[in-house]
Amino acid sequence: MSTVISLPRRLAAEFVGSALLLAIVVGSGIMGERLAAGNTAVALLLNAIATGAGLIVLITMLGPLSGAHFNPAVSLLFRARGELSTRALLAYLPVQLAGTIAGVLLAHAMFDLPLLQESQHLRHGAGQWTGEIVATAGLMLTILGSLATRPAWTPLLVAAWIIAGYAFTSSTSFANPAVTFARSLTDSFAGIAPADVGGFVLAQLAGTAIGGLLGGWLWPANPDT
DSSP states (O other): OOOOOOHHHHHHHHHHHHHHHHHHHHHHHHHHHHHHTTOHHHHHHHHHHHHHHHHHHHHHHHHHHHOOOOSHHHHHHHHHTTSSOHHHHHHHHHHHHHHHHHHHHHHHHHTTOOSSOOOOOOOOSHHHHHHHHHHHHHHHHHHHHHHHHOGGGHHHHHHHHHHHHHHHSTTOOOOOHHHHHHHTTOOSTTOOOHHHHHHHHHHHHHHHHHHHHHHHHHSOSSTTO
16 A cells, blocks of 8 residues: 655655755855866766766655655646646645755855855856757656656666756756756856846746657556547
8 A cells, every 4th residue: 555645744855855956956066166176077077977966866765755856847747747736736836946945055055155145157048048948858758758667767867867968958957947046046156147047947848848748648647548
């Protein structure tokens, strides 16, 4: 018999996972920039590896509790597929956002930086928005495809996609509206200027729709439909 996880426990898992994910993303960006001595490629590599490794741990550990979304776009996708209730969706979204902000503050605290910052890193333009559409659509396909074919591999495959996205997309694969907003609060390697958040989020929502529609056709929530 499967155990029903209460909503408070699911929300706690989403908050913890979102917070630790951003602590990893921002913290490894800060560490990478300090160690790389101006070599951006080295900083990006460390940032990508740390994020992927962290995702494997977080999804494996917290997936059985909340589904390990840590991402409003993923939660919207599962609501559209009828696999997440409206009540849970409305609870997940603010918790994910609060968790990502807490993770940024935690990373700043670990590195003795001002807790409150405003990013100056400009990230905009058709190329970067296209990169976010590709990164987010690919993430949705990775999630739906792995759950349909190799559920046990989902943490590894999601992490592998994000690591690849750091390297091959022009935007370095944010693929997460909450993460995007939170990263506007750090003027570190992982930051994004507040004025550029809106364009990224719109691209992510477009990618979610594209990946969700294609994934829903390839692996329908109800195979009989």
